[in-house]
Amino acid sequence: MAFISLPQIGIRDILDILVVAYFLYIVLMWIKDTRTWALLKGVVIILVVAILSYVLQLHTVWWIISNTITVGTIVLIVVFQPELRRALEQIGRGRIFNSLLNAGDADEGELTDDAINGLAKACMHMSKCKTGALIVIEQDTKLGDVERTGIPIDAVITSQLLINIFEKNTPLHDGAVIVRNNRVSAATCFLPLSDSMEISKDLGTRHRAAIGLSEVTDAIVLVVSEETGNVSYVRNGKIKRGLDMELIKKILTATRKKKRSEIKMSIWKGKRKDE
Numbered sequence: 001m002a003f004i005s006l007p008q009i010g011i012r013d014i015l016d017i018l019v020v021a022y023f024l025y026i027v028l029m030w031i032k033d034t035r036t037w038a039l040l041k042g043v044v045i046i047l048v049v050a051i052l053s054y055v056l057q058l059h060t061v062w063w064i065i066s067n068t069i070t071v072g073t074i075v076l077i078v079v080f081q082p083e084l085r086r087a088l089e090q091i092g093r094g095r096i097f098n099s100l101l102n103a104g105d106a107d108e109g110e111l112t113d114d115a116i117n118g119l120a121k122a123c124m125h126m127s128k129c130k131t132g133a134l135i136v137i138e139q140d141t142k143l144g145d146v147e148r149t150g151i152p153i154d155a156v157i158t159s160q161l162l163i164n165i166f167e168k169n170t171p172l173h174d175g176a177v178i179v180r181n182n183r184v185s186a187a188t189c190f191l192p193l194s195d196s197m198e199i200s201k202d203l204g205t206r207h208r209a210a211i212g213l214s215e216v217t218d219a220i221v222l223v224v225s226e227e228t229g230n231v232s233y234v235r236n237g238k239i240k241r242g243l244d245m246e247l248i249k250k251i252l253t254a255t256r257k258k259k260r261s262e263i264k265m266s267i268w269k270g271k272r273k274d275e
């Protein structure tokens, strides 16, 4: 009697399956959040056509598809180079690695109550006066490259200092301010612009720069619009507009708490749903 022999499954096989499943999940999540989603649908359609042409013996269609696949792969790598670069950067600053590397650093660089108050007060003041502002708060990803494009300051955060920096027609008002370890480390910094096509057309380059930096780093960016006085919070490529004093404080305080719990939890939880 023929009997079915089940392969032996050891702990290594389970680990193997879990690692592959996790990476597939990450890749699918990443694809879903970028313009690569449209590409994936295109690739699926081409694959379906290729299979059909093979099964139905449509020689010309099959010849064209099979010959363009090699060239097509190279073309896709070139076209999607920015997305691939961003994906690698995101892996590099992944929560699991950061948690392992930064365990114990929870309080280092964390915003103090005074700093949060200073930031919120300055944003609301500049909002009232319609003074444009761009404030980057460094997190785990070091922003030395961005900082080098600006002018060093190295001063404790106060609302007065920030208001003064962004005062129109003064030498430091253009570009972004970098905040590190509760200090304003530099001003007039140049941020990378986002090339996302999903950004609202009523947002100009200041907001595009904030989103651009948040796409490639884990920095938090506060933006005050010169045109509308609107205050926005930008993180992970997402923008939340129309903040008031309380909301700014609440968000910055929540980020601080999140950072602490992230170190304990992220190894187990993976990507949080609220992001």
Ligand SMILES: Nc1ncnc2c1ncn2[C@@H]1O[C@H](COP(=O)(O)OP(=O)(O)OP(=O)(O)O)[C@@H](O)[C@H]1O
Binding pocket: 132, 133, 134, 173, 174, 175, 176, 189, 190, 191, 192, 193, 202, 203, 204, 205, 206, 207, 208, 209, 224, 225, 226, 227, 228
């Ligand atoms: N890449 C960048 N890095 C840093 N700062 C930038 C960058 N691009 C623009 N800015 C800042 O934004 C200012 C121009 O803002 P612009 O009016 O184009 O944008 P906006 O998003 O419409 O802002 P607002 O609503 O404040 O008018 C510049 O003067 C400069 O200070």
